[in-house]
Amino acid sequence: MKNEKIIQQTMDLHREITKEGLTRRDLLKMGLLSAGTGMLLPISGLSLRAAWADNSCPVPGKDIFSPPTRPWVVELPRLVEKQTVLNNDPAVFDIGNGGGLPAPWAVGTMTGGDSKYRCCEENPELHFATPYPELDHQGWGKGLGLGNQPPQKWYEMRAKQFNHVWHPDMPAGSAGQAAWGFDGVVPGPMFRTRYGEPHFTRIHNDLPQKNLGFGINQISTHMHNLHTPSESDGNPLYVNHSGHYWDYHYPNVYAGVNQFGGIGDPNEALGTLWYHDHKLDFTSQNVYAGLAGMNCIYDAWGAYADPNMGDYGDETKGWRLPCGNNYEFDVGLVFHDRQFDPNGLDFFPLTCFDGAIGDKITVNGKIQPFMPVKKRKYRFRLLNMGPSRQYEWFFNNGQPFVVIANDGNLLPAPVLVKSIKQSVAERFDIIVDFSQFQPGTEIILLNRAEQVNGRGPTGNLLSPGQQVLKFIVTSDAFGVDESRIPAKLRPLPSITQAVSQKRTWKFERSGGEWVVNGKPFNRDVVSATIPEGSAEQWTIINGGGSWMHPVHIHYEEHRYLSYNRATPEPTARGRKDVIRLDANAQCEIYMRFRDYKGLYPMHCHNVVHEDHAMMVMFKIV
Amino acid sequence: MDRRSFLSSLGLVPLVTAMPSEAKAQEKLSVGKSLSRAAQAGYLPNVPLLTHHGERVLFYDDLIRDRTVLFNFFLVGCPDGLCPTTTANLRDAYDLLGDRMGRDIFFYTITLTPIVDTPKRLKEYAENFSIKPGWLFLTGKPEDIELLRRSQGFADSDPERDADLSNHTGMARYGNDNLERWGAISVRSKPSNIASTFKWLTA
Known part of the structure; x- marks a missing residue:
């Protein structure tokens, strides 16, 4: 029997039992309970958990399936604009x-x-x-x-x-x-x-x-x-x-x-x-x-x-970055993958340590929405809200787009690309120009990164990829597009201040936990005490296995001095607050700790890794 | 309990008569009680286990339901020598939790080597650490222990790492099944931190 069916039957069975308030004796009589283990027996003789018991993490599309949903029936909701009191x-x-x-x-x-x-x-x-x-x-x-x-x-x-x-x-x-x-x-x-x-x-x-x-x-x-x-x-x-x-x-x-x-x-x-x-x-x-x-x-x-x-x-x-009145053309897009059980109820893999990935990618809280767009330039602010999936974005027509900011920080100059990788918590600001398209043109944003578990992407590119968001070019009036894609953006601050301390942080799995420098997070330990105003050089190492760790350091951003002993990709040459630490990667970064004092953490932003307990605290004094 | 009767109780050798405690245990799913969502999803399999006192219990019905719990895995013959230190650490946390232990908070330490860690051996181990009521050391059928271990995520998707038992002894799962709150903490955490975690589970 297919896993999907087993899961469906088991979930239905559990709900029936709960509803009817059946006793163990009733269940035994009905042949629904194994006398030996006390486990519920669906018709095939397998429990729901047994469908993915060989690996503590259910694989979406293999061990668990969300109900089917039609694409492009819901319009993308704009994020609600927050008002003051x-x-x-x-x-x-x-x-x-x-x-x-x-x-x-x-x-x-x-x-x-x-x-x-x-x-x-x-x-x-x-x-x-x-x-x-x-x-x-x-x-x-x-x-x-x-x-x-x-x-x-x-x-x-x-x-x-x-x-x-x-x-x-x-x-x-x-x-x-x-x-x-x-x-x-x-x-x-x-x-x-x-x-x-x-x-x-x-x-x-x-x-x-x-x-x-x-x-x-x-x-x-x-x-x-x-x-x-x-x-x-x-x-x-x-x-x-x-x-x-x-x-x-x-x-x-x-x-x-x-x-x-x-x-x-x-x-x-x-x-x-x-x-x-x-x-x-x-x-x-x-x-x-x-x-x-x-x-x-x-x-x-x-x-x-x-x-x-x-x-x-x-x-x-x-x-003159795209904005319009009331931020009409400055649009936040929040990507968040979710898993539902076959009955459409929320599912979170409570005990899966690799991470949680789902087979439905939501944008601003909706599965596969569409967005009508006007014939002009837009600034999209892409956020990967997690919990554990890394995306690789393309447009289905192969059109290029302009990256202006990485992790929210404007780059020294725009970078023209055809795709971007985005790990959990990373942000990309991109400019997409729809002025070249006829009304009615449909352009689909695709995720082509293959990922089957919380470890990270497999490295394979899906073809054609997961369809996530559809833009439909309209003939609607918009006044004049006064925005520009400037040749130069925000200059990078100098990083000539002398480094007063070098530190190394190794992210890895050990003893069934996620650890930094061999230790899981300890609430009482301050792993680095750093004088306010100082500059430091940190080496961040992925300690092995095939796990990818998006490492986030609170407070000031970092600059790459090297990534795998080379210059990082062009979109990563600005200031960043998330390190996409690929399997076995190593990087050197320049950090400053200015102005305020107190405790701040550094942690893996695959938030399942963070919770178990890939985090350290540093204190600015 | 000797080795033979221990294995008998797990059904590994034929029994002449069914153990009376088994029939009793089967009655325990009480009328009208629903399973928590974690139990429904199979995270908390209701497998039979044996305590270090030799009693037969069902994991979900007898140990988890209506309780605030912490459980971890260990083995008496601990290869890296760390299990005794973590047991001592958890005992300090037990002491800090005071009279809540055994009343609404329970600790469970489950062996990863059930064939050799008999109830008798677990009892000796527990006595060495002056383990008090509210904390059980548990063994069971190897396949049940394996199901429990994997369903709780004390597993590694890399088979080589998974085979190294010391990779499963560093962490404890804690939770409150009624309020469906489940988290994990390092067994090496400071005892006061382990104890204060329980404040989160009932607030």
């Missing part, structure tokens, strides 16, 4: 005297409110994770930390459970099924922020105690990869408990404030960021549940004296 008025927050601290409740009396108090009451060791025991916000003012950048924009966001329709053909239909997400959408809302405009976000945890069969109702929301004080970074050691909130202060300064003064060096600008849950041991489950979203940050007005420079979110200014 009413009238941008911080009065709603009750944040005391404006110093970033909530009202001074005594530790031990908290029944709600700010999770920071509960976090440190329950786990006193976390009390020392930030440089300031009072857990105040660096960069807010009050003489703590650096600068005085109190918030100007005020946001509030809620993590909660809601029903989501991944595809209307799913058995759940238009009612959808439970998901977790910020503000009740998956992916969460799109923030549009700006350097020089610090912002504050209070994230409420309204998640229920009962989960989706995976996940945990405790979160820590990481802003990947903002130049953020550690207490607002979303460190996995912090816990924002259900029924509580955590206040995040994002000073929105460029790196290099201490060096350059003001709000830092605009050549250090980030651009396409994302936020996601980072709860220790549960990141993969909670992100898979839907707790992730995007954040774009634009240059401070006048960041560059040269009026032809700058990424302002305005296609008539600076580099």
Whole structure:
């Protein structure tokens, strides 16, 4: 009997048994239970688990199948644009005297409110994770930390459970099924922020105690990869408990404030960021549940004296990158592969250590959506939300496209390509010009990377590949396309500051766990103590096996000095925060640690590896 | 229990009469109780096991259901010598969890070499570590142990690495089946960290 059928029958059987409340004796009588093992027997004599018991990870398309869904029946949803609180008025927050601290409740009396108090009451060791025991916000003012950048924009966001329709053909239909997400959408809302405009976000945890069969109702929301004080970074050691909130202060300064003064060096600008849950041991489950979203940050007005420079979110200014009114042509695309059981219910391989991959690739929360596009240039911000799949993107007509940013950071010059590889957590900003096409033209975005398990791509190119997103060129009016593809973009900052320390980090599997330098993550160990303002050279090694590790280092980005003893590919010659560490690869990177202090992690962003426990903590002092 | 009766209890040699405890164990799936999704999906196979006290138990019904648990794999004849240190580490975590141990929190340590690690041998091992109630050392039929090991991901997709048993002793699975929360932690973690992990499982 085919695995698909076995699985279907077993799932049906389990549901029937649950519904009928049958006893073990009933089951034995019916011949549905093995007297020896107590295992349920589907008709063929195999349990669901037995279909993939020889390998603890079910292979999508072989061991488990999602229900069929028709392509191109759902229009791609735009990410919801995040709005400030009413009238941008911080009065709603009750944040005391404006110093970033909530009202001074005594530790031990908290029944709600700010999770920071509960976090440190329950786990006193976390009390020392930030440089300031009072857990105040660096960069807010009050003489703590650096600068005085109190918030100007005020946001509030809620993590909660809601029903989501991944595809209307799913058995759940238009009612959808439970998901977790910020503000009740998956992916969460799109923030549009700006350097020089610090912002504050209070994230409420309204998640229920009962989960989706995976996940945990405790979160820590990481802003990947903002130049953020550690207490607002979303460190996995912090816990924002259900029924509580955590206040995040994002000073929105460029790196290099201490060096350059003001709000830092605009050549250090980030651009396409994302936020996601980072709860220790549960990141993969909670992100898979839907707790992730995007954040774009634009240059401070006048960041560059040269009026032809700058990424302002305005296609008539600076580099004039595609944007339009209300960001119509500056579009976030979040890719997230999911697995469903044959009944269309969410499936997460709870005990598979290699990683979790699914046979349905969603874009902005929908399976195989279509997007009507106008005859002009678009800026797409591609995010691989994970949990474990690496993509290799092509257009079905073979047309080239322009990469302008890697990991959200604009490159020194655009790079024309026909394909890009994208590992988990990597971001690519690309410009696609649809002006050359007749209305009605259909162009399909394909993933051609073959990947059968969480280890990483096999290296084979699928032909023709998985169809993920269809663009349909319309004849709709759009005014004038004032955007440009400039010959040059953001200059690279100099990296001539002397290296004060070299370190080596080896990522590998050992003792049934994922380890860095031979050890799984230990909450009490700080693996590197680094003086603020210093530069270091790190060697990152993949310790073997055929596993691929997308390594993410929080805080400042890195620059490749070499990748496998050679110059990295052209799109990777800028600033990056994710290293696509291929099997047996080794690279040397240049790192700086400027401005804020505190604890930050480095970890594998195959989030299943991260949870088990491929992570280290470093501390900037 | 001697070796022969141990093997008998696992069905490896013919028995004259069925063990009375087996019939009892079969009654344990109580009326109206549903399986958690993890159990439905086959992560928590209800295999019969023997405790270091020689009692027969069913993994899901008797050890996991309605409990907050931590379980790991080990072997008495530990090739890399690390198992005793991890047992000692877990015992320190046990002490920190105090009177919750055996009440709502349970530890299970399952042998990877069930043929040689008889209940008697496990009992000696447990006594060496002054193991107290709420913590069971478990053995069973090799194929059941194998199913348990693989379904919990204590396996390596590379057959050579998988054959090295020391690759399966570094980690413990922890969870709360009622709330369907499942995670993993290194058995070498500081005992206070292992203990504080249990706060997450009931909040």
